[in-house]
Amino acid sequence: MSKTRRLSSAFLGLPYIFWAAAFIVIPLIMVVWYGLTDENGAFTFANVAAIADPAHSKALLMALLLSFLATVVCFLLAYPLCMFLVELQKGSDSFLTMLLIVPMWMNFLLRTYAWQSILEKTGIINTALTALGFAPLRMINTNGAIILGMVYNFLPFMVLPIYNALEKIDKNVINAARDLGADGRITFLRVIFPLSLPGVISGVTMVFIPALTTFVVSSLLGGGKILLIGNVIEQEFMVAYDWNLGSGLSLVLLIFIIINVVISAVTEKGEEAKA
Amino acid sequence: MKKKTVFSICLPLLAAGLTAYLAAGCGKSSREREDAPDNDSNRLYVYNWGEYIDPEVIGLFEEETGYKVVYDVFETNEIMYPKVAADPSQYDVLCPSDYMIAKMAGEGLLAELDMDAMPEAKTNIGEQFWRMSEDFDPGNLYSVPYTWGTVGILYDSERVDEEITSWDVLWDEKYNDEILMQDSVRDLFAVALKKLGYSLNTTDLNELEEAKNLLIEQKPLVQAYVVDEVRDKMIAGESKIGVIYSGEAEYTREENESLSYCIPKEGTNVWVDAWVVTKDSRHKKAAYDWINFMCRPDIALMNFEYIYYSTPNIGAMELMDEETLSNEVLFPDVGKYDLEAYRYLGTDAERLYYNLWKEIKSA
Known part of the structure; x- marks a missing residue:
């Protein structure tokens, strides 16, 4: 009985296993293969070591800096919002959650293009400012514009896991803390926040990684003036046709992704162990 | 080396729309086309810049020749090249820019053209443009100028x-x-x-x-x-x-x-975009007919009026009015x-x- 059940459930997973093999595992193997060989197919570490090239390391540091700042801003916006959402009665919070999710149904590129026309010199904000007699602001094609684009596009990925974590916290735990004399601040610091940490970490991962690797946001809102590591890799493939170097630099990024995934896996395990 | 696309995201839509239009077939001309057998030997695979042709011209060509055109568009030479290099037989006619033509010819991707198969090209493309092309295509072996x-x-x-x-x-x-x-x-x-x-x-x-x-x-x-x-x-x-x-x-x-x-x-x-035929093209005759058709003064004029890029077609220029020809942006000295x-x-x-x-x- 249990054997047939296991067999049939393996059967259910089959379509996805094929999917994952064809579109995730094989491409990843190809990236590793290209990244560790030169154009003649001989093994080399040069494509990965090329991250030390000033142009590349600068682009990587820039990407780390901007995606770090975007993640911090996302967290600062998302956490209070989630606490607010959890406090609300059921019913009205689903409306707010909808407001957060609906923009995600629109195409990512279109949303980013829309920011162009908001931030431009002749854009909505500056037209309004000038009409009111203020000096126009220089917003588009700056680091700030890129961070804004990252925050806007990736904020829902921070909100949803934090919201889930906060919602799962047993109200009795909070009441118990209060009964035992903890004030609001202590309850938050010692009870609520630690319990929501897995959500925070998965939110941070889900914002930081796409922000770190983006090339669309930086090229649309940065005017091509700010080179992130994602742009370098994209251009190695699309402009220079250097798949080896492009893959090698991707492997460097992969290291950051793995570090992130390991951190969130470890914390989750820790939480489970505690529970 | 140009690209009249407003947003690159419109391109797939355009291509899809065009394909749907050709496939669905509307109007009299396409009904006639449906009568013609549609099989691979009857097709012509064209790969051109986005918004780089009067769409009516494609229909006219199909009507006159009975070929079925499969039309794809690209946004930059750099996007076109790897696709063609990966499988040079999937397209018959391309319209790359100068330096890309030199690169592709050097890599043996292009066919030497039989100019006698394209009498309209010989008659209508101006002498100075053949000379201009020698910079990237010495001897004018591989390409026929389309725009510049x-x-x-x-x-x-x-x-x-x-x-x-x-x-x-x-x-x-x-x-x-x-x-x-x-x-x-x-x-x-x-x-x-x-x-x-x-x-x-x-x-x-x-x-x-x-x-x-x-x-x-x-x-x-x-x-x-x-x-x-x-x-x-x-x-x-x-x-x-x-x-x-x-x-x-x-x-x-x-x-x-x-x-x-x-x-x-x-x-x-100065840039030149020119028609070339891939070496592995399976429809060379149709490819020559296409280039020949594009060089016909009336067709070149239709395309010029649609895309508004300078044309090297002297025959088409003769059909233009004085005001257009005196436009120094389009026709500088x-x-x-x-x-x-x-x-x-x-x-x-x-x-x-x-x-x-x-x-x-x-x-």
Whole structure:
């Protein structure tokens, strides 16, 4: 009985296993293969070591800096919002959650293009400012514009896991803390926040990684003036046709992704162990 | 080397729409087409720039010849090349730019053309354009010119109170945050190299370093490095000065009358987009018929009026009115300027240009 059940459930997973093999595992193997060989197919570490090239390391540091700042801003916006959402009665919070999710149904590129026309010199904000007699602001094609684009596009990925974590916290735990004399601040610091940490970490991962690797946001809102590591890799493939170097630099990024995934896996395990 | 796409995201839609239109077939002509057997031997696979042909022309060609055209579009030479290189038999006719033609011919991807199979090309393409093409296609073996143009400066004459004649203006601090540069390796370097008085095909490391330093020095003044968006941003008044292709310039002037185009006195790039046939094409006869058809004066005129890029077709020019022909943006006096076509410089030089470009972009 249990054997047939296991067999049939393996059967259910089959379509996805094929999917994952064809579109995730094989491409990843190809990236590793290209990244560790030169154009003649001989093994080399040069494509990965090329991250030390000033142009590349600068682009990587820039990407780390901007995606770090975007993640911090996302967290600062998302956490209070989630606490607010959890406090609300059921019913009205689903409306707010909808407001957060609906923009995600629109195409990512279109949303980013829309920011162009908001931030431009002749854009909505500056037209309004000038009409009111203020000096126009220089917003588009700056680091700030890129961070804004990252925050806007990736904020829902921070909100949803934090919201889930906060919602799962047993109200009795909070009441118990209060009964035992903890004030609001202590309850938050010692009870609520630690319990929501897995959500925070998965939110941070889900914002930081796409922000770190983006090339669309930086090229649309940065005017091509700010080179992130994602742009370098994209251009190695699309402009220079250097798949080896492009893959090698991707492997460097992969290291950051793995570090992130390991951190969130470890914390989750820790939480489970505690529970 | 141009691209009339407003947003690259529209391209797949356009391609899909066109395919759907051809597949669904509407109107009388396509009903006739349905009668013709549609099998691979009857098809012609065309790969062209987006919005680079009057769509009616494709229908006319199918009607007259009975071929079924499968039409795909690309946005840049760099996007087209890997697709074709990966499987050179999937397309029959392409329309790459000069340097890309040289590169593809050098790699043996292109077929030597049988000019006798295309009498309209021989008669209608002007002598000076065959000569211009020799820069990238010596002996005119592989390509038949389709469009051409220059790279120059577009400026808003109402907000720029001087007549622009030189590349120097792009380094003038009073235009801080008002300058748009091209976001492609060769086009960016061409500006600096010409300003310095060097060839835009140079492979001399010192000259290129000098150009690189000049471009890094310019970067703080640049509002953005863009490609398609130059035309939209100039029309909207987002910026006062932009480096642009002449064909785009002509279009922007229709939308915003205060825009002027100038070919800088130091000289510039002249580009040619030309029809080529892939070496592994399975439909060479149809490919020749296509190129021949495109060179017919009436068809060349239809395309000219639709895409508004300079045509090398003398037969079509004879059908134009005086006013169009006197338009200096579209038909400049080529003898007056130092015009250079891009040559393919080889992989090492390409890599060098690209690495220096990265230094500019990450500066």
